[in-house]
Amino acid sequence: LQTLPPVQLAQKYFQIFPEERDPIWQDPCEDKRHKDIWSKEKTCDRFPKLLIIGPQKTGTTALYLFLGMHPDLTSNYPSKETFEEIQFFNGRNYHKGIDWYMEFFPLPSNTSSDFYFEKSANYFDSEVAARRAAALLPKAKIITILINPADRAYSWYQHQRAHDDPVAQKYTFHDVITAGHDVPIKLKVLQNRCLVPGLYATHLQRWLSHYHPSQILVLDGQMLRTEPAAVMDKIQKFLGLTNTLNYHKILAFDPKKGFWCQLLDGGKTKCLGKSKGRKYPDMDVDSRRFLREHYREHNIELSKLLYKMGQPLPSWLREELLHSS
Ligand code: A3P
Numbered sequence: 001l002q003t004l005p006p007v008q009l010a011q012k013y014f015q016i017f018p019e020e021r022d023p024i025w026q027d028p029c030e031d032k033r034h035k036d037i038w039s040k041e042k043t044c045d046r047f048p049k050l051l052i053i054g055p056q057k058t059g060t061t062a063l064y065l066f067l068g069m070h071p072d073l074t075s076n077y078p079s080k081e082t083f084e085e086i087q088f089f090n091g092r093n094y095h096k097g098i099d100w101y102m103e104f105f106p107l108p109s110n111t112s113s114d115f116y117f118e119k120s121a122n123y124f125d126s127e128v129a130a131r132r133a134a135a136l137l138p139k140a141k142i143i144t145i146l147i148n149p150a151d152r153a154y155s156w157y158q159h160q161r162a163h164d165d166p167v168a169q170k171y172t173f174h175d176v177i178t179a180g181h182d183v184p185i186k187l188k189v190l191q192n193r194c195l196v197p198g199l200y201a202t203h204l205q206r207w208l209s210h211y212h213p214s215q216i217l218v219l220d221g222q223m224l225r226t227e228p229a230a231v232m233d234k235i236q237k238f239l240g241l242t243n244t245l246n247y248h249k250i251l252a253f254d255p256k257k258g259f260w261c262q263l264l265d266g267g268k269t270k271c272l273g274k275s276k277g278r279k280y281p282d283m284d285v286d287s288r289r290f291l292r293e294h295y296r297e298h299n300i301e302l303s304k305l306l307y308k309m310g311q312p313l314p315s316w317l318r319e320e321l322l323h324s325s
Contacts, residue, residue, distance in 0.1 A: 025098045025136050045108040047101075048076070050141045050239065051133060052119030053207070055197040057155040058145040058221040060121045061276050062259070066232055067117060069250060069262065072241045076104040076118040086118050089133045090126035098136065115239070125197040127206075134210035141239060142211055147221035148316040149198025149298070150283070150291035153177065156194050158280045165190070174287045177294070195294070201301035213309040220314035228260045296324045 004012060014021050028034040029044035038044075050073075054060055064084070068075045078084045087093055088101045108114045123129040124144055133140065157176060160168035167186045168176070176194060179187050197203070207216060217238045224231045229247035236244050252263040254271050261271035271277075299320050303313055313321075 023095065023097075024132065025094075027136055027138065028098075030138070042099075042102075043108060045114060046105050046116075047098075047137055048105065048116040048118050048140065049137075050115065050117035050143065051123065051137070052117065052121075052143050052145075053129070054119070054121030054124035054144065055146075055152065055203070056121040057152050057159065058121075058147045059224045060119050060145060061272055062228070063143070063145060063219075063224060064119045065262065065272065066228060066247065066251070067235070069247075070236075070241070070243075070245050072115050072243050073239075074106060074114060074116050076116070077106075079104065085120045087120045087122065088118075089129040089136075090120065090122050094128075094132060101136075115241070122197075124207075125199075125203045130207045130210045140211075140215065142207060142216045143219060143235065143238075144204065144207070144216065145219045145221040145224060146200055146302075146314055146317075148320065149195075149200060149295045150288060151316075152198050153194040153291060154283045154287070155278075156197075157190075158278055159275070160190065160193075162275065162278060174284060174290070177287060178290060198295060199298050201298050201305055204302065204305055208305070208309075216309070218306060218309070218311050218314075220312075220316070222314060222316050225259065292320065292323060295320070300324070 027044055028038040052060055052063060067073050076086055079086050086104050105116045157168055157173045167190045176191050179191050228251055232247040250263050251260050252269050254261045254269045257271040259277045261269040264270055299317060303317055303321060306313055
């Protein structure tokens with residue numbers, strides 16, 4: 001029997017099976033054969049048990065902050081490359097492997113109580129994140145936050161303007177969302193970033209094809225904004241945490257910021273930075289009307305999906321459905 005040296009053999013293999021070039025990482029402890037060859041110094045308890053998947057601009061940073069206040073929950077170390085987010089499952093970081101991912105979490109001290117979580121807001125609408133996450137973290141709990149997709153689109157546009165994106169500076173929001181096919185590619189890219197994550201039913205369906213509905217909690221982002229303590233109660237139940245933290249006592253509404261913030265000793269508040277909860281004019285009525293129509297069918301699909309999952313409809317969705325009937 002003749003065989004090529006290892007590297008050439010691998011090259012030959014991937015020539016024959018190019019579709020296998022993209023790796024898929026599984027939990028080494030889920031399969032005895034993998035566990036047996038997994039280093040004794042490593043542990044499978046260094047993976048998160050909860051993922052906040054986004055989408056962007058729905059209040060994910062506020063939720064991340066609030067969860068981090070809970071004594072039973074531990075967030076990831078911040079990433080130097082992507083600010084606080086790891087963004088492992090959605091993009092190129094995935095190819096860095098699971099050791100790279102695990103380094104973002106502390107070495108477990110007491111394996112039964114360590115409950116790690118991370119939030120990467122573009123997992124939600126990624127084509128690949130759900131499949132990859134389910135392969136590595138099949139038992140994880142998943143939280144997604146949904147606000148009116150029209151408001152999400154507008155918030156993203158304002159975010160880009162605040163970051164001096166020349167396209168968002170040049171074109172009005174209405175120009176961006178209504179642009180046809182025959183427009184500069186950069187405008188199309190911005191349009192997609194505004195509109196595509198808001199096709200909630202499509203993205204949620206993808207997560208549901210990899211996770212059981214009982215593992216996924218859909219939060220009303222509007223409620224997270226106005227009644228965060230009630231939302232945190234709901235999350236604690238969903239996660240089955242032993243210690244219940246009374247968020248009513250540790251969050252306070254900051255009138256200057258216009259949002260709920262962490263209440264510090266001495267009565268001061270610690271709010272999120274300027275980039276979260278920006279001040280900008282209301283959306284114009286034409287854009288609102290256009291987006292209502294644009295998302296109508298998708299919102300109807302979303303309501304059916306939530307019904308099947310046994311989850312309540314967010315208040316903004318009920319309002320949108322009323323407008324479309
Ligand atoms: P705007 O800045 O457009 O108002 P994300 O963290 O996912 O990027 O979401 C940012 C959005 O979170 C903000 O969008 C804001 O509306 C919302 N948000 C909800 N609760 C908040 C809070 N307590 N503090 C600041 N922003 C909050």
